[in-house]
Amino acid sequence: MIHLENAQFAWPNEHAVIEIKNFSINKGEKVFLKGSSGSGKTTLLSLITGIQTVQSGLLVVRGLELKKLKPHKRDLFRGDHIGYIFQQFNLLPWLSVEDNILAPILFSKVKRQKENGHHHEKVAELLNELSLDVDIKKQARNLSIGQQQRVAVARALIGNPEIIIADEPTSALDGDRRNDFMNLLFSECEKRDSTLLVVSHDSTIASRFNRVEELENINGGFHV
Numbered sequence: 001m002i003h004l005e006n007a008q009f010a011w012p013n014e015h016a017v018i019e020i021k022n023f024s025i026n027k028g029e030k031v032f033l034k035g036s037s038g039s040g041k042t043t044l045l046s047l048i049t050g051i052q053t054v055q056s057g058l059l060v061v062r063g064l065e066l067k068k069l070k071p072h073k074r075d076l077f078r079g080d081h082i083g084y085i086f087q088q089f090n091l092l093p094w095l096s097v098e099d100n101i102l103a104p105i106l107f108s109k110v111k112r113q114k115e116n117g118h119h120h121e122k123v124a125e126l127l128n129e130l131s132l133d134v135d136i137k138k139q140a141r142n143l144s145i146g147q148q149q150r151v152a153v154a155r156a157l158i159g160n161p162e163i164i165i166a167d168e169p170t171s172a173l174d175g176d177r178r179n180d181f182m183n184l185l186f187s188e189c190e191k192r193d194s195t196l197l198v199v200s201h202d203s204t205i206a207s208r209f210n211r212v213e214e215l216e217n218i219n220g221g222f223h224v
């Protein structure tokens with residue numbers, strides 16, 4: 001589902017932050033990628049989701065070499081097939097909780113069809129499973145950080161994407177909320193056999209994954 005080979009990326013005027021010789025994630029696999037702050041986790045996710053593109057080497061997601069697609073095609077690809085929980089959440093602050101969660105199905109016919117007209121029920125279901133008891137008409141900017149993170153999680157799961165990518169998804173959650181989140185994440189993934197990649201330095205959630213990798217072990221492979 002995700003394959004990198006000799007993939008390299010450097011931010012402008014910097015040394016390469018990503019140099020991955022070989023790394024793959026199979027369909028339906030649930031992978032936890034650990035790495036220290038500044039090691040390139042968010043950068044790697046921005047490549048896999050097509051926000052950035054590799055400068056050399058191969059990065060294939062769902063059979064497509066992303067750097068060969070035009071930027072708007074990469075945006076469509078991400079919108080249709082990926083649920084991305086951003087490290088900074090990236091909610092639209094002036095929109096309500098409900099409109100933030102529904103935004104992906106507004107922009108993607110693929111996700112809309114998968115919800116099959118039941119998207120309002122799905123919003124209620126996701127919020128319930130995440131123990132997020134807020135007025136769905138409330139603006140996102142007026143939520144606590146932990147509440148915003150759960151809205152970001154619900155937004156990533158709506159439309160049942162085949163690939164779920166999460167960047168430090170539990171950073172603002174306490175122990176109980178963290179368990180709710182992990183239960184929901186794994187039950188949603190299992191329903192659809194979704195492929196899951198979570199990057200974090202929170203090792204407490206690692207035990208539920210099929211595979212745990214250290215970014216340091218797969219990155220920088222060009223020099224060993």
Ligand SMILES: Nc1ncnc2c1ncn2[C@@H]1O[C@H](COP(=O)(O)OP(=O)(O)OP(=O)(O)O)[C@@H](O)[C@H]1O
Nearest residue numbers: 011012017035036037038039040041042043044087
């Ligand atoms: N937009 C950017 N422009 C220039 N350099 C960047 C940019 N984003 C990240 N970097 C640099 O790339 C390196 C990796 O950053 P990245 O955000 O991928 O790390 P991370 O592993 O996600 O860290 P954290 O755990 O703190 O979120 C850092 O040295 C950072 O300064």
Ligand SMILES: [Mg+2]
Nearest residue numbers: 041042087167
């Ligand atoms: Mg990061």
